[in-house]
Amino acid sequence: MGRRVVLVLVLLLATWGLAVPATAAPPPRTLEELVQRLRQDPVQVNTMMGLGATAQVDAALTELTDRAPVPVYVVMDLLPQDQELPEYDPRTAERLAVRLSAELGPGLYVLSFGETAESIIGHREVQVFGVDQQVRSDFYAGSSHFYDITDYTGAEALRVYLGLRAVVEGGDAVEALGRDDLGRIVPWAFPGDLEDHLEALELRAGTTVGVPLALGGLLLGVAVHLRRARRRAGLPGRPVVAVLGTVLGLAALPAAGVLTFALLTPQVPPLPRPGEQEAAAAETFRSGRQVHVSADLEGWLGADQLRRIEDAAAAAPVPVRVAVWYPTQGTDGLELTAHALGDPALYVSASPDEVDGFAYRLEGGVAGGSSWSTEADPETFTAEVLDTIGPEALDDYRPAGSPYHPLLGEDPGEALTIGAFLGALAAAPAFPVGWLLALPWARRTGSSRPPAPVDRARRRAEAAEARPTTAAPATAGSSSGAAASSSAPTASPPAAALGSDRSERPGTPSPPGPPEPARGGLVPRAPEPLGSGVAEGWLRSARYELGNLQRTLRFLGPTAAASPAAEAARQHAAAAEQLVDGSTRPADHLGAWVLARRGSEAAAAATALRPFEPTEGCWFHPEHTRGTEQRTFEGRAVPCCRRCADELDAGREPAMLDLPGPDGDPVHFHRSGAEPWASTGYGAVEPDLPARLGALR
Known part of the structure; x- marks a missing residue:
């Protein structure tokens, strides 16, 4: 048993x-x-x-x-x-x-x-x-x-x-x-990015405050202009309308904030959830322990070394959290753990390769750390952790900052202050904009000016003086009537007649005509300068693809190596190698990458014992997807990818490759003079690039 x-x-x-x-x-x-x-x-x-x-x-x-x-x-x-x-x-x-x-x-x-x-x-x-x-x-x-x-x-x-x-x-x-x-x-x-989430929260909080302030400046400009127009027109005040307008304007400000908040909320990336390692570390720290050791390193770190780290963390002048692990690449790591806990502390990510500390909601100090080209032994590792969390390294730290808020982020005070400041700055130019918007209503108010008040006593006196007496002869009345009629003012021409002369005054500008269409019927796109990082990336990619192609050629079987496709692959490899080693032009390095990619297609065809037919690329940019569409550009039929075809169909120039022109300024690649790339669209309309390249040598 x-x-x-x-x-x-x-x-x-x-x-x-x-x-x-x-x-x-x-x-x-x-x-x-x-x-x-x-x-x-x-x-x-x-x-x-x-x-x-x-x-x-x-x-x-x-x-x-x-x-x-x-x-x-x-x-x-x-x-x-x-x-x-x-x-x-x-x-x-x-x-x-x-x-x-x-x-x-x-x-x-x-x-x-x-x-x-x-x-x-x-x-x-x-x-x-x-x-x-x-x-x-x-x-x-x-x-x-x-x-x-x-x-x-x-x-x-x-x-x-x-x-x-x-x-x-x-x-x-x-x-x-x-x-x-x-x-x-x-x-x-797609695990998400904590920094992107926090920045989006701060942007939303600041904009929610700033937009109502800018709107307030706009409404104030409208109100001041209308009030001034009524005063100049001699119109009486309307207290009820003024109070109602003020109430509606004040209600529009928070409504604008709420609307801004609602519109920006879908643009906020979701809060990344801690991964398996970060969640395990957070659980350890919540339990009251200050040192977390992952399962795959429990046997590597000795009990005495772990005890020394725990004692140093407990004696530190500020809270300390140490995670002994292999940190997860591609995520925010221990920052997610700190964010999930929310407590001010010095967090230390410690692996056999690197010790790295960062302060969360602390200020005044400088977090230490070290790294090694190969894995350190446990004792060296422990000594570095102790130096990072020792009293000498932490004396200057003090708590600072606010805990994470799901609506405002980790620093709501700063976000709201910046938003209010920017909103106040925007309110200044918004005031004259509101003034201009109110101009049509102000003119209408001025045209409705009331008639002057009637002086009834003066009218009665004037009527008594003009009334005829019985002693007056009829001829006198006739002459007085004639005199009165002769002294009556003549009628002024109507306002419409006066206004008709203005439209015919010489020198009045005629209304502008329609804008001229863009050249070729397409909305042009300005060329963009080539960044140094992009050029270096082309060279690295070309070397990487060329290395893969050369290794593939070494492993070809005898039958495949003797095929025309294998010969084409070798020609492409030789041409790419010549450009990588012998040219300093970024245009050639990108061309080398295209040659190496085509060479890999030829090597794959040789392995399958089938003819080599190069894939037709996008004429506008060799890094785009395949040229599955055909369009006419500047009078020439060219293959292009689906996205470029959609741009052309919409009447816009596609996002094509830009290169330095003869004078160094950026131009679209087909005007750069870099051959054979400019005339062939990097091989999009040329199946035999090595031969075309050799003809230029």
């Missing part, structure tokens, strides 16, 4: 160990440990890359790998410690993919390794071994749609998800997905 009980307990423990997700484990220490994990579960997502919903991310990726036509292995974790190098090596992930395939066999390998827990993805590789190269091309097609949806570079899990979905369902199906669609399918993909 005892043996059976022991056996059952052993089986339960073993089953529990297998059921514990990989996300609860620390990053792999060695490559062999990573291989063992992948044999048990081909999808390895660490909590730091799970966007605060690691279990959901893991489930979504696992569902796609189960449906994939080839074996798929996904790793989103820190680089194994035995693979770390003193200097960054861009081929680290490529070598790891080769070694993993030697252990695990053929398949698609998607590797995203971080250098440190705080870094962005440091090593990335997508490679196939022993399966059709088209699988990798499909992955790239899907993952590139990530940049069409969002510029949120921290969501590595979403990029991998889109790539795997393209492998399973095809690139066209993924391209049809918009941001709203993905928000419903994978709600974890």
Whole structure:
């Protein structure tokens, strides 16, 4: 009986160990440990890359790998410690993919390794071994749609998800997905940004105060002008109307504030919810403990080291909260925990790679911290945490600020003050605007001036003097009547006759004619200067795509390597390499990226033993989606994407590529003189770019 009980307990423990997700484990220490994990579960997502919903991310990726036509292995974790190098090596992930395939066999390998827990993805590789190269091309097609949806570079899990979905369902199906669609399918993909939420709340609060003040200036200008017009016209005051207008004007001010608040509310991003790690830390701090240790680091930090950190946190002159964890990339991390708690404190995010402190609702001090190129040992880590929360580092801190308010944000006083100040500034120019708006009513008031009051006594006296007496002869009456009639004033011409002369006075300007149409019948768009970051991004992207193409060519089989498509891929690779290494023009670097992308299409065609036909791009910008539409622009039929076609149909110039012109000023690319790109739309109307480029050399 005892043996059976022991056996059952052993089986339960073993089953529990297998059921514990990989996300609860620390990053792999060695490559062999990573291989063992992948044999048990081909999808390895660490909590730091799970966007605060690691279990959901893991489930979504696992569902796609189960449906994939080839074996798929996904790793989103820190680089194994035995693979770390003193200097960054861009081929680290490529070598790891080769070694993993030697252990695990053929398949698609998607590797995203971080250098440190705080870094962005440091090593990335997508490679196939022993399966059709088209699988990798499909992955790239899907993952590139990530940049069409969002510029949120921290969501590595979403990029991998889109790539795997393209492998399973095809690139066209993924391209049809918009941001709203993905928000419903994978709600974890967009965790939100706390700073954007707080800034939107402050903007709404300030605008809600400022708009009524500006409206008050406008209404005051109207009221003052109308009152002045009535006084000049000699009209009596109307107390009832004045009181009613004042009441309505005062009621319009809060109504304008309420309306402004209601209109801006849909523009406020939702408050990000703390992820799994942040919620766990908040629960620890609510329980009264000042140090939270995540499950994957409980065995790494010793009991004595934990006790020393807890003692230092308890003795600190200000409240201290320490989270020992691998922080979640792509989220607000410990800031979400601080926001959820609302208490003034120094919050310290401490991982084996970095210790970073920040003050929440405290002022007067400078938060410390440190980082290491490789993981620190527990003792070095503990010493750095103690320095960060020691009395010497915290003496100058003092509480400040207000707790978070769901309607006003974290600093409502500042938001309301700024809103009132800006509203008062806006009220000054709003007053003359109101004055001008009241001008038509003021003129109407002046034209209704009442007649002068009648002096009845004077009229009776004048009538008595003019009445004839009986002693007066008839001839005198006749002469007096004639004299009276001769002395009567002549009638003045009517006002309409006077007014008719004004319209015919020389020099009166004629009404303006209709505006001239824009050149070509399209509303033009001003060229924009090319930012240095954009140009550098083109060069980095070109190198990245060229490296992928060159690796693909090295792995082509003999039959595929001898095909015309493979020769086209090699020509594209050579042309791209020449531009990357030999040109300093941003236009050429973007062209190198186009050549490398076309070369990858040719390599995929060679792998499938089919002819190579380059994808027709959008003539207006090579980074747009495919040129599925045809439109006429400046007398020339060009392919374009759906968005550019819609702009043309609406009578507007599309958002096309802008480059420096001959004189250095920005121009639309087809007027830049950069060849062969300007005349071909970066290959949109030229299927053989390498030949066109060679003809210019």
